[in-house]
Amino acid sequence: MNIYFLGTGTSQGIPIIGSSHPVCKSTDFKDKRLRVSVWIHWDAHSFVIDCGPDFRQQMLTSNCGKLDGILFTHEHADHTAGLDDIRPFNFRQGEMPIYGHQRVIDNLKKRFDYVFETENKYPGAPSVKTIEVVNDEPFSIGDKIAIPINAMHGNLQVFGYRIENFAYLTDVKTIEDEEIAKLKNLDVLVINALRDTFHETHFNLQEALDFINLVQPKKAFLTHISHILGFHEEVQQKLPENIFLAYDNLEITI
Numbered sequence: 001m002n003i004y005f006l007g008t009g010t011s012q013g014i015p016i017i018g019s020s021h022p023v024c025k026s027t028d029f030k031d032k033r034l035r036v037s038v039w040i041h042w043d044a045h046s047f048v049i050d051c052g053p054d055f056r057q058q059m060l061t062s063n064c065g066k067l068d069g070i071l072f073t074h075e076h077a078d079h080t081a082g083l084d085d086i087r088p089f090n091f092r093q094g095e096m097p098i099y100g101h102q103r104v105i106d107n108l109k110k111r112f113d114y115v116f117e118t119e120n121k122y123p124g125a126p127s128v129k130t131i132e133v134v135n136d137e138p139f140s141i142g143d144k145i146a147i148p149i150n151a152m153h154g155n156l157q158v159f160g161y162r163i164e165n166f167a168y169l170t171d172v173k174t175i176e177d178e179e180i181a182k183l184k185n186l187d188v189l190v191i192n193a194l195r196d197t198f199h200e201t202h203f204n205l206q207e208a209l210d211f212i213n214l215v216q217p218k219k220a221f222l223t224h225i226s227h228i229l230g231f232h233e234e235v236q237q238k239l240p241e242n243i244f245l246a247y248d249n250l251e252i253t254i
Contacts, residue, residue, distance in 0.1 A: 001042040001144075003166060003188065005250045006058035009033025010194060010226045011078040013054070023227040030232035030247040035078045036170055036224045038190065039064055040163065045142030047071060049161060049168055055082025061249060066093070069141060071133075072100035073170055074158040075107040083112050086126050095127040099139070099146075101159060102132045133159055149182055151175040154201030162186075166254050167217075170224045173201050175211075186217035187254050190246065192224035205229065212243060221246040 007013075014033040015024035023031055035052035039062055046064065049071045058064075067089045073079055086096045098105070109116045115126045133139065135150040141163070149160035153171040160169030165187040169175075172192055183189065193208035202224065203211065212220040222239075223246045229235055236245050 001040065001164065001166065001254045003190075003252045003254065004039040004041070004062055004064075005221075005223065005246045005248060006037040006039050006048065006062060007034030007052065007054055008223045008225055008246045008248055008250075009035055010224055011035065011076070014225075014227045016227060019227070021227050023229075023231055026231060028232060030245075031227075032248065033225060034058060034248055036192075037079075038168055038223075040166075042142070042144075045144070047141050049073065050079040050170075051082040051086070052078045053081040056085040059085070067096065069097035069099060069131075071141070071146065071159075071161055072098065072104050073160065074101070074153060074156060075104045076171070079171075080104075080108060080111075083108065083115065083128075084126055086128070087124065090127045095129045097129045097131055099131045099133050099141075101157065103157070105130045105132065135159075147182055149175075150179050156201075164254070166190075171201070172203055172211075173199075180214065183215045183217075186215065187219065188252065189215055189217035189220045190223055191220060193222040193229070194224060195226045195228040196230075197228070205235075209240075209243070218242065219244070221250075221252075 034054035037050045039048050046066050047069050051070050133148050135148055138145045138147045144163055147162040151158050151172040152174045158171050167183050167186050168190045170192045191208050192203050193205045194202040196205050220243045232245055
């Protein structure tokens with residue numbers, strides 16, 4: 001199973017428009033971060049988790065030419081705003097399965113109402129098939145099983161996903177013990193680490209490190225990173241040997 005980091009940045013991306021922050025001015029490609037998303041593919045199967053406003057660019061850069069479905073973590077724009085750009089996949093493959101909490105599906109129906117039209121639908125509009133994700137109810141993606149991981153993004157519920165010995169969680173601030181128990185014996189954990197200082201709705205770096213220590217994966221990768229966290233190479237040097245800052249276009253194999 002291959003894990004391709006399509007984007008590893010926070011909601012504004014890095015560089016931020018108009019910012020003079022040193023990280024935003026960095027020439028290191030690892031300091032340039034699109035909005036957070038990951039592409040998971042194996043054999044003939046291909047899925048992404050979230051499709052934010054950089055989705056088209058990410059698909060072109062990664063050379064992803066086939067997509068079997070999109071798993072949504074939650075409804076915020078940096079995770080969903082690229083939905084219109086699934087059209088080339090629709091034209092080749094037909095309707096796109098999308099997986100998410102019913103609340104997220106309802107939100108998408110409001111924001112992208114033309115996608116869900118049943119009468120007089122514009123022929124070039126995207127086409128989707130909705131699959132509700134329910135906590136404690138694993139579901140099939142291709143020939144593998146995805147296990148939803150329930151967490152809180154401040155006061156908003158979000159889903160992470162475990163697929164075999166890989167788990168992806170982003171925009172997490174709190175998570176209950178019964179959900180943490182679903183994350184044991186991982187080869188790879190991906191978890192958000194926004195910045196060093198406290199944030200009301202995201203893990204900061206120390207909270208992410210504490211969570212990794214609790215879950216004990218073989219390796220962990222940090223994502224959903226703000227420019228305030230610092231330069232990639234400087235932060236990486238301070239991390240334990242089995243914990244890595246993810247960066248855009250990093251690909252790992254499990």
